[in-house]
Amino acid sequence: MNKFKMIGGLFSLALMANESMALGTQAGTSIENQATVTYTAGAGTVSAASGKVYVTVQELINANIVSQDSANVSISSPQTNAYLKFQLTNTGNGDEGFAISQQNLTGADNFDVTFSNAYIDDGDGIFDPAIDTLYDNSNPQVLAPDASMVIWVASTVPSGISDGNTADVQVTALSKTFSDDGQTSPSAGAVVNGQGDSATDAVMGTSGANADDDATFIVSDIDVAIVKAISAVRDNLGGGAGNQPVPGAEVDYTLTVTVTGTGDADNISVSDPLPTELKLKDGITGVITVGGVAETASSADSDGTSYDANTNTITVDLGTVTAGDPAIAIQFTTVIQ
Numbered sequence: 001m002n003k004f005k006m007i008g009g010l011f012s013l014a015l016m017a018n019e020s021m022a023l024g025t026q027a028g029t030s031i032e033n034q035a036t037v038t039y040t041a042g043a044g045t046v047s048a049a050s051g052k053v054y055v056t057v058q059e060l061i062n063a064n065i066v067s068q069d070s071a072n073v074s075i076s077s078p079q080t081n082a083y084l085k086f087q088l089t090n091t092g093n094g095d096e097g098f099a100i101s102q103q104n105l106t107g108a109d110n111f112d113v114t115f116s117n118a119y120i121d122d123g124d125g126i127f128d129p130a131i132d133t134l135y136d137n138s139n140p141q142v143l144a145p146d147a148s149m150v151i152w153v154a155s156t157v158p159s160g161i162s163d164g165n166t167a168d169v170q171v172t173a174l175s176k177t178f179s180d181d182g183q184t185s186p187s188a189g190a191v192v193n194g195q196g197d198s199a200t201d202a203v204m205g206t207s208g209a210n211a212d213d214d215a216t217f218i219v220s221d222i223d224v225a226i227v228k229a230i231s232a233v234r235d236n237l238g239g240g241a242g243n244q245p246v247p248g249a250e251v252d253y254t255l256t257v258t259v260t261g262t263g264d265a266d267n268i269s270v271s272d273p274l275p276t277e278l279k280l281k282d283g284i285t286g287v288i289t290v291g292g293v294a295e296t297a298s299s300a301d302s303d304g305t306s307y308d309a310n311t312n313t314i315t316v317d318l319g320t321v322t323a324g325d326p327a328i329a330i331q332f333t334t335v336i337q
Contacts, residue, residue: 026145027059027094028198059094059196062205065173067215068150074220077161081154082113083127084215088151088173090143092205094197097140098173102153105214110165113155113217121150129154140176155217163221163262172212177202222261222323224268229254231331247336250281255316255330261323268318270330273311280307280314281333289331290316297332 025031032054038047068085075082090096102115118135119127135141135151143149153171174184181192186204196202232252235242245251255272259265280286286297288305297314299306304317316330 024060024093025057027057027092027196027200029057031055031057056198056200057093058200059096059202060092060205061094061096061175061177061196061202062091063096063098063173063175063211064089064091065171065211065213067171067213069215072166072216072218074222075157075217076221077157077165077219078159079157081116081127081129082157082217084153084155084169084171084217085121085127086151086153086171086213086215087148088143089148090145093145094200094202095142095144097142097176098211099137099140099176099179100135100151100153101137101172101174102155103170103172105168105170107168108166109168109216111158111161111167113157113167113169116154116156119152119154121152125150127152127154157217157219161219163219165219167217168214169217170212170214175202175204178204220261220263222259222263222265224265224321225258225260226270227256227258228272229256245336249336251278251334251336253332253334256327257318257321257330258327259321259323259325264320264322266320268321270314270316270318272314274314274334276312277337278334279309279312279337281335283307283309286332288314288316289329290318291328 032052034052035050036047038045040046065086065088068087073082073084088098100118104112117129119129119132120135120141121127122132132152141149155169157167177192177195178184178186178190181195183190183192188204188206190204192202194201230251231254233243233245233249235244235246235249237244237246255270257268257270274280280297282297284298284307286307287294288297288307289295290305295303295305297305297307299308304319306315307313308315314332318328321328
């Protein structure tokens with residue numbers, strides 16, 4: 001294959017190359033074979049050997065690209081950088097780069113999106129176009145056999161799309177070797193002469209250099225907002241009437257969660273990692289009030305409210321909340337260390 005620029009190991013790409021080849025013997029390997037024959041003649045045994053024959057393993061190009069989104073991906077209308085998550089794996093027996101593209105599918109969906117860019121995840125599993133590396137189809141990341149990387153595929157969503165409408169898309173990984181040869185839809189067994197590893201031929205495998213997988217966007221006109229505020233400070237000095245934030249003082253916080261738009265917001269989880277200067281009052285035996293109901297901070301029960309003393313983090317699971325429902329207040333008291 002053509003050797004494109006190999007981006008260094010600074011990217012946390014989950015490049016899981018190892019010694020086992022996805023599809024067997026590595027491209028460029030020369031396999032030597034020789035036969036022998038033995039026979040008895042007179043009083044002795046005689047043997048003879050054939051000449052050695054050689055076969056050079058050609059590069060078999062295969063890829064696998066799989067959506068990492070387990071359900072439809074909620075988006076707004078309009079929206080830029082509406083993103084999908086995929087994992088791309090080189091399942092061939094040689095080093096290969098792949099060009100990434102996205103196509104709108106026709107059928108039961110309601111609208112089309114416009115592909116903008118693909119990005120290489122920086123290893124944190126969170127899409128951030130300011131940090132993740134822009135995917136360069138003209139000089140793509142080269143993957144060793146069995147190596148994988150997570151990519152984000154970003155699109156632009158048009159305005160005026162109604163809540164609940166969907167857009168079905170297909171994301172494709174095309175072998176750069178075949179793309180450079182002008183073969184944009186190669187069939188299994190197609191060949192690019194002399195462009196495989198070690199000057200071998202590049203041969204299209206059954207899973208294809210044109211590997212693809214589908215995903216679906218769904219417009220969800222719903223928004224979840226959270227506001228954090230200090231509701232009281234008590235320094236417990238001078239009879240408890242003071243409000244100075246000194247060590248030992250108690251600070252009351254209120255988190256307000258509001259759901260707007262239409263429909264339901266599912267699996268809402270609130271996380272509040274406290275700074276080291278604060279601790280939840282009474283720790284895991286303390287109280288966290290959710291919607292006016294006092295809950296224990298222990299994770300041993302099933303009320304969905306907990307405090308982890310090791311990470312100093314308060315977690316509250318609110319489950320499903322319907323847009324337009326009253327705002328939910330989460331209240332707790334901390335102590336300045």
